[in-house]
Amino acid sequence: MNYTLDDILQKHPHAKRDSLIPILQEVQEQEGYLSKEAVKKIGEHLNLSTSKIYGVATFYNQFRFEPLGKYHIQICRGTACHVKGSSKVLDTLQRELKIEAGKTTKDGEISLEVVACMGACGLAPVISINGEFFAGVTADKVKKILKSYRRKVTENV
Amino acid sequence: MFTIEVNNREVEAKPGEMILDTLKRAGVKVPTLCHLPGLFPSGACRMCVVEIDGIPGLTPSCAYPVREGMKIKTHSPRAIRARKTIVELLLSDHPDDCLYCVRNKNCDLQDLAEELGVRERRYTGAKSQYNIDSSSPAIIRDPAKCILCGKCVRVCEEIQGVSAIDFINRGSRSQIGTAFDEGLNISSCIKCGQCIVVCPTGALREKSYIKEVMNALNDPEKFVVVQHAPSISVTLGEEFGLKPGQDVMGIMTAALRRLGFDRVFDTAFSADLTIMEEASELVHRIQTGGPLPMMTSCSPGWIKFVEQFYPEFIPNLSTCKSPQQMMGAIIKTYYSETQGIDPANIFSVSIMPCTAKKFEAERPELARNGMADIDAVLTTRELARIIRMRGLDLNNMTPEGADTPFGERSSAGKLFGVSGGVMEAAVRSAHYFLTGKELTNPKIQELRGLDGIKETRVKIGDLELGLAAVSGLGNARKLLDDIKAGKKDIQFIEVMTCPGGCIAGGGQPLSANIETIMARMKMLYEIDRDATVTESHNNKYIKKIYKEFLGEPLKEKSHEILHTHYHKRDVLM
Ligand code: SF4
Ligand code: SF4
Ligand code: FES
Numbered sequence: 001m002n003y004t005l006d007d008i009l010q011k012h013p014h015a016k017r018d019s020l021i022p023i024l025q026e027v028q029e030q031e032g033y034l035s036k037e038a039v040k041k042i043g044e045h046l047n048l049s050t051s052k053i054y055g056v057a058t059f060y061n062q063f064r065f066e067p068l069g070k071y072h073i074q075i076c077r078g079t080a081c082h083v084k085g086s087s088k089v090l091d092t093l094q095r096e097l098k099i100e101a102g103k104t105t106k107d108g109e110i111s112l113e114v115v116a117c118m119g120a121c122g123l124a125p126v127i128s129i130n131g132e133f134f135a136g137v138t139a140d141k142v143k144k145i146l147k148s149y150r151r152k153v154t155e156n157v
Numbered sequence: 158m159f160t161i162e163v164n165n166r167e168v169e170a171k172p173g174e175m176i177l178d179t180l181k182r183a184g185v186k187v188p189t190l191c192h193l194p195g196l197f198p199s200g201a202c203r204m205c206v207v208e209i210d211g212i213p214g215l216t217p218s219c220a221y222p223v224r225e226g227m228k229i230k231t232h233s234p235r236a237i238r239a240r241k242t243i244v245e246l247l248l249s250d251h252p253d254d255c256l257y258c259v260r261n262k263n264c265d266l267q268d269l270a271e272e273l274g275v276r277e278r279r280y281t282g283a284k285s286q287y288n289i290d291s292s293s294p295a296i297i298r299d300p301a302k303c304i305l306c307g308k309c310v311r312v313c314e315e316i317q318g319v320s321a322i323d324f325i326n327r328g329s330r331s332q333i334g335t336a337f338d339e340g341l342n343i344s345s346c347i348k349c350g351q352c353i354v355v356c357p358t359g360a361l362r363e364k365s366y367i368k369e370v371m372n373a374l375n376d377p378e379k380f381v382v383v384q385h386a387p388s389i390s391v392t393l394g395e396e397f398g399l400k401p402g403q404d405v406m407g408i409m410t411a412a413l414r415r416l417g418f419d420r421v422f423d424t425a426f427s428a429d430l431t432i433m434e435e436a437s438e439l440v441h442r443i444q445t446g447g448p449l450p451m452m453t454s455c456s457p458g459w460i461k462f463v464e465q466f467y468p469e470f471i472p473n474l475s476t477c478k479s480p481q482q483m484m485g486a487i488i489k490t491y492y493s494e495t496q497g498i499d500p501a502n503i504f505s506v507s508i509m510p511c512t513a514k515k516f517e518a519e520r521p522e523l524a525r526n527g528m529a530d531i532d533a534v535l536t537t538r539e540l541a542r543i544i545r546m547r548g549l550d551l552n553n554m555t556p557e558g559a560d561t562p563f564g565e566r567s568s569a570g571k572l573f574g575v576s577g578g579v580m581e582a583a584v585r586s587a588h589y590f591l592t593g594k595e596l597t598n599p600k601i602q603e604l605r606g607l608d609g610i611k612e613t614r615v616k617i618g619d620l621e622l623g624l625a626a627v628s629g630l631g632n633a634r635k636l637l638d639d640i641k642a643g644k645k646d647i648q649f650i651e652v653m654t655c656p657g658g659c660i661a662g663g664g665q666p667l668s669a670n671i672e673t674i675m676a677r678m679k680m681l682y683e684i685d686r687d688a689t690v691t692e693s694h695n696n697k698y699i700k701k702i703y704k705e706f707l708g709e710p711l712k713e714k715s716h717e718i719l720h721t722h723y724h725k726r727d728v729l730m
Binding site: 054058 | 314320321322323324325326327334335336337338344345729730
């Protein structure tokens with residue numbers, strides 16, 4: 001079922017500040033990210049400034065402010081992956097894509113997200129791209145994976 | 158009243174007050190970094206910690222109420238060590254570039270490091286890298302110097318009702334930012350500079366135009382004129398160690414001439430001009446059923462506030478330009494014509510108590526033939542910096558008078574520097590315009606003082622007017638909401654963006670407490686009390702400019718030169 005922003009806000013009539021997080025979650029679920037327009041409307045609904053909402057939302061890792069890329073990379077930073085060197089993988093991804101976690105590349109093709117444990121600790125360090133899992137990734141391996149996706153981007157498949 | 162024991166001494170305390178307030182009254186100094194008098198304590202910085210008998214650990218005195226019989230140690234070894242550690246930790250992630258900082262020698266963090274005897278770097282922190290936000294024409298933010306005390310956020314939200322900034326991100330990446338971390342210039346910031354005034358470090362400062370002014374002064378082609386706002390003469394002295402509220406009008410004029418300004422004019426003159434137009438506009442609106450209540454338009458932060466938060470009230474704003482802009486406009490028209498100077502060769506500087514005036518000067522609709530009427534705005538603090546840079550000694554200077562024809566003012570124009578003053582000045586002239594007679598007592602006591610919302614009613618002939626003077630835009634919000642709800646019978650409203658008015662503006666000397674601001678205010682009232690000309694319409698140079706150039710208030714010429722318009726703004730609020 002697809003809800004519009006207005007539908008979501010209507011589900012929370014007379015809402016106060018404490019409804020902020022659930023509303024943000026629902027909006028992100030529907031729209032994939034929190035747009036300026038959405039934040040502004042939520043602010044009007046809850047009588048909160050956009051700076052306050054942005055402040056609360058940036059406190060949590062789960063919210064993003066740019067639409068997802070065509071290819072969405074999730075990298076696990078859970079304990080097992082950390083022990084197996086996922087921070088190097090993250091560094092590499094950020095450097096190669098020239099974006100920070102939580103952002104989307106300028107061409108809108110690839111987005112990056114850090115997630116807590118994906119429940120695939122046996123495969124650590126693990127990343128997933130649009131739901132496809134890659135096990136035992138290293139900095140080198142992740143470069144190769146990126147290359148193959150870049151090819152997909154240029155070939156527009 | 159009951160007593161508590163502080164450092165083995167009996168001290169009187171008032172029930173309900175915070176320990177810090179008791180200590181202050183008793184003359185016991187405990188340092189603070191996040192405390193804002195009058196606002197709910199946030200307890201963020203922990204600098205104010207004290208030891209209390211029977212309470213384990215240390216307690217923040219700003220956020221803990223006194224209790225009868227309490228025994229407190231404010232400077233126990235433990236409390237001092239805690240404070241010192243906090244400062245050391247703050248410094249570990251601080252750029253340590255004091256020598257290059259605008260707040261050098263005027264910084265709370267520096268003072269505390271000195272007071273607590275920090276002499277070595279015990280912690281090496283991250284020295285986080287941030288981008289400086291220099292997008293705004295008025296305010297510069299340097300997050301690297303921010304110690305996250307939160308005072309700017311609270312002033313912006315709780316005093317100004319704007320909420321342009323807040324804490325963003327988390328943990329070691331925490332910082333202060335706007336919505337979506339965009340430039341202040343496109344945020345809802347109204348450029349009031351109240352955040353600068355409360356910031357304990359150099360993380361917030363005004364955008365400086367000192368270089369532009371110095372270049373103009375050194376350019377032989379340029380005819381450089383300066384105007385100074387009504388409040389500057391009663392605040393500038395503080396920068397040079399004079400006691401708060403001392404009026405340095407004559408020596409400031411002399412200093413401005415030494416700096417090389419070709420003409421020194423007084424914005425209080427164009428404040429008189431504003432009153433001629435604004436009082437006439439009020440009378441006109443009352444007689445023709447124009448949009449009421451009419452609201453004053455001399456405070457540029459307030460104007461942006463209405464344009465973005467309350468556009469439905471734009472028709473209520475007086476169309477009068479502010480005194481700064483009126484002066485700028487007549488300098489580049491009337492004055493340049495009569496003196497035979499090409500306006501393109503005039504460089505017009507204004508000294509303002511205000512950071513938002515920098516933004517106002519750049520408003521495109523206030524330009525003439527693509528040329529701004531005001532070329533550079535300096536705050537009181539920036540003027541003091543130039544004076545020091547040039548090695549001028551204010552304590553050793555003979556007072557001089559301002560230049561004609563824009564140097565003479567009535568004391569009504571001078572009152573523009575304090576909340577309620579514009580309205581007092583306007584009522585004096587409106588009374589004369591409506592009845593042909595002067596007020597028997599020009600002083601309107603109910604509009605005086607530092608209260609955030611002042612209301613009264615006056616009788617002018619057989620007309621009764623409801624008046625309100627508010628300062629601090631949080632208060633303006635309350636009033637506008639009441640008006641929207643139909644709760645008020647008010648015809649004329651004065652709004653000043655900063656609490657107390659221009660004497661407490663965002664460009665004024667720092668570290669002013671309430672006593673300092675009272676002293677500044679008192680001096681403006683004294684100047685009015687002792688003045689011979691107390692009404693704008695009785696200023697003989699005002700009469701002259703209408704006779705020679707403007708014609709009559711609100712007529713074609715005055716309208717073209719002295720009035721403006723506003724527009725709705727779409728910003729992330
Ligand atoms: S200048 Fe005023 S409105 Fe802008 S951030 Fe500072 S306090 Fe808020
Ligand atoms: S910018 Fe200044 S006032 Fe604001 S939190 Fe940082 S140190 Fe405090
Ligand atoms: S002043 Fe008390 S906690 Fe900051």
